[in-house]
Amino acid sequence: MKIVLGIKWVPNTQAVRFDPKTGTLIREGVPSIVNPHDLDATEFALQLKDKFGGRITAVSMAPPAAIMGLQHVIGMGVDDGILASDRAFAGADTLATSYVLAKVIEKIGGVDLVVFGQETIDSSTAHIGAQVASWLKLPYVYYVEKLVNYDEKKKEIAFLRKLEDREEVYRIKLPAVISVAMHSQKPRPVRMSYKIMAKLENPIQIWTNKEMGLDPRCIGLKGSPTIVGGITWTPEVPRKKEVFQGDPKEAVKWLIDKLKEEGVIPF
């Protein structure tokens, strides 16, 4: 099975803090990581490869630093990587990003399955999988948790996905696009031998728009119709650190009075 795996190199949002005065993110000094939900997708793709053989190519659209992310998944067992990286791709919204990724997948050619994570931790749109599927005119299944079966001859594959109140099984013809439900897999650790290989033979290619030859109106800032109208945030409410000690009945009365005073409860 020829699999393409999409990953994103994101700032570790657990380390990003929020400036309570300006409402902006403090990104300085924040290390980047592979989007954790993409590691679920990586594990899922690797299990398919373990079972049915084939190759996995990881793709990403990002500045060159994202090579470290591709090296990480190659360390887990992915075969090679392609980084779409060009100044012309910068400033893209999800539409322009998915366009470039779809074109990368087209250019690779002969792909059976495209695997994405459910969403990214730095923007949580969950757009990319669906948009890539629609650019490529391929069926798309999201929240995938498990492989049900795969008929290699008929190129038919069935996935199970879990929703809040039910489980669903989708049987589709390859090629197809899926996104893997977050927290549904246990991503395997990086292996020394794969990591050494990744460094020795550098199986990562960088594709700029020279190689891709995409219409500049479809990529980067120009290809991005999304407009951020504004950002708002909930200001931090300072704690008053008031403690009541004594009879529980009085405590309830005291608490209700306080909440009324603050306008938290109206009566």
Added chain:
Amino acid sequence: MYLNYLHWVEKSIYIYKKLIPPCGVYVLDVKNKWDVIIVGAGPAGSAAGYMLAKKGFNVLILERGRQPGYKELFGGRVYAEPLREIYGNDLEKAPIHRWVKREKLSFVDGSKLVSIEYQSDTSTSFTTYLPQLARWMADKAGEAGALLVEEVTVDRIIYKDGKVIGVGSGSDEVYADLVIDAEGVNRLLLEGLGLVVKLQPEQVAVGAKETIKLGEDKINERFGLNKEEGMAWLLMGGITDYIPGGAFIYTNKDSVSIGLVLHLGHAIKEVKDHISQMVEKLRLHPQLRNLWIDGDIMEYGGHLTPEAGPAMMPKKLALNGFLITGDAGGLLLNVGYTIRGVDFAAYTGYLAAKAAIEAHDKGGFTEQNLKAYESMLKNSFVYKDLTRLTGMQDLYNDPGMFKALPKLAVGTAANVFEIDLETPGVWNSFNKARRNAGLGLLSLAWKGYRLMKKM
């Protein structure tokens, strides 16, 4: 594009030789293994890797963190001279934040403190961020030809037929003629080899630290520094709740590193607050907090440092095909007013590389040939400092040292400077403070003598 070679090499030895590029046919070649594998891309590992790669050895450096330096923590200061011996003038290109030209030592008791300050226009040490310095040192090794591979946790040293032949990580193994252990203070690999026993609390100190972003100009103003000049400030006494150890303040380019080092053997018995709360107390100390009151805490962290000197060195630092450097060898010095870790580690890595080169010239990495490392170390400042100065350990066990002396210093100053009506004489002030601190004249004289002698 690439043949699927990873499958069939999985269960074999991972030494590859590319035969027909670029179609990617890889053939296993057992003869072509690494000359040297180094475990850990810290200051010790990278210095050794740099020297050996420069000499033409085929070097593989394996690092557990996602990048060099990600698993390391230090106070904030590095002494330059040992690094200059390794890197020569290239050191000027290292990520140096400020050259330390002001040294300050303070005794703290409650909200009061007494300080001694030394100012100079020359400097022998600099402040930096360790991940930046570690990255630089690893890159130097890389430029010299070593291969650095991150995110790999080595979990065993492979010892066979009386010699070390490689290292293992999970189900993978790599082989080399020489393995250099630069794994750091937590010596799991050496424990596995049976060369050391598990760390004892008495052998280590625990450090905790915060980095506060402040801005370059504010640092210069508040600490009285010129551009690119730094301050190193050590404090002892009440700042650690009188637990043996001390606090430190270092000025980086646009941030300040503050933290504590507590002797662990004492801390586990005497500590009242969580160490993170003790760092917070340091940050909020009434005489200090205004220095960084409007700063922003960027990061915090904790780490162990070896303290016992020769007492925690492994029985041997060289085996057949094996050398031990840096913190793993117990080669760090902490004498309260001076803490030397990074430069010691780098220098011992450098000596290990030198010994390896000599051994290679003599015919191979046998224990016999590698033993020169132990004698090089014994003749170097590292070992001399360690044996001479770890007598400080005795002082740590003298409960008066970290309590009575700071109390005496602060008490005397308080008596001299805080005047009601009558101006007090210095001798009377001193004696009053001495009695309050519970120190007899003779015992004080004895303590003073020992202190001077040990230091």
